[in-house]
Amino acid sequence: MRAESSATSPSPIAVTAPREPLGVGLGQAALGVLAFSLTFPSTAWGLESFGPWSLVAVRAVLAALAAGGCLLALGVPLPARRHLAGLAVVATGVVVGFPMLTTLALQTSTTAHAAVVVGLLPLTTAALSALRTGARPSRRFWLAAVAGAAAVLAFTLGQSGGALTGADGYLFAALLVCAAGYTEGGRLARVMPGWQVIGWALVLCLPLSVPAAAVALALEPVHLTGHGVAGxxxxxxxxxxxxxxxxxxxxxxxxxxxxxQLQLAQPLLTLVWSALLLGEHFTAAAPLTAVAVLVCIAVTQRS
Incomplete structure (x- = not known):
């Protein structure tokens, strides 16, 4: 990888990454949501073989090796110094914070319960985005976003008997750090390819994730199974x-x-995966919540 030189350019000009057509962009975001909807079931599988700290560290190392290999093979230059702070926020939020907090929560929470709590992530991300980037969505957008979040929260409370569980503390903290990582990553993806944003964030964590994996694997028992490895x-x-x-x-x-706001569909997709892959059961409130959430998604997309 070749380092980017700023000494020869007294007035660096930010090069904006090519913008995708609206339909393509929505499709890519939807694919991301589909991938994320499998995160909790795969984490539950992974916990069959690894301890929570081992799982978080090993997944970070594996993802960083894949990302680093792609960056090296394509000869991608090192990120500009002005982007390092933003990449550190992405790394803290989506590489370390969210996986660690949600994995700890899943030790005592079902994936279905965790999924609906994290369904509040779209509203949290939109709020942080408005503060960080100066975005000003319409009033109708906010009303629909709040309505979708309220539906998810009502479903959560209904599933847990009207009271929040101890794992919810981890999950609510995960919402904040992940929303910060999403917001900063979305901003950086306007000036550099999105895959490089997460790629460099993962690579930046290697000095932390490699020794963490070594220590965690030495202290926590490992029982490899097909589900655990796949997870x-x-x-x-x-x-x-x-x-x-x-x-x-x-x-x-x-x-x-x-x-x-597309992530409002993520907890409902996770409920389906939880039933199919983990055999978890959920109440008849799920289809009603699905309809309410999908309506809110439609409104936010038109706002």
Missing amino acids: VLWAALGSQFLGLVVWYRGMAAVGIPRAS
Whole structure:
């Protein structure tokens, strides 16, 4: 990889990454949501073989190796110094913070419960985006976003008997750090390819993730199973690398607030995967929540 030189350019000009057509951008963001919807079931599988700290560290290392290999093979220059702070926010939010907090939560929470709590992520991302980038969505957009979040929250409380669980503390913290990572990553994806945003964020974490994996694997028991290996591979390569590649490209094309609302469908997709892959059961409230959420998505996309 060749370093980018700023000494020879006294007035660096930010080169904006090519914008995708609206339909293509929405399609890429939707693929990202589909990949993310499998994150909790794959994490539950991974916990069959690894401890929580081992799982988080190993998935980060595997994703970083894949990303670093792509960056090296394509001869991508090192990111500009002015982008390092933003990449650090992405790394903290989506590479370290969100996987760690949600994995800890899934030790005591079902994937279905975790999925509906994290369904509040679109509203959190839209709010942070407005503060960070100066975006000003319409009033109708905000009303629809709040309505979708309220539907998800009502479903969550109904599933847990009207009270939040201890794991919800981890999940709510995960919402904040992930929304910050999404917001900063979406901003960076406007000036550099989305796959490079998550690629460099993953590589930046290697000095932390490699020793963390070594220590965690030495301290936590490992019992390799087919489910466990498949789970950690999907969490690393599907969710943490490829999913974020198309997600950031989509956000750059259609805007952070609009793309973030597509994630209102993510908890419902995760419920389906939880039933199919894990045998979990959910109540009849799920289809009603699905209809309400999809209506809210339609409104936000037209706003």
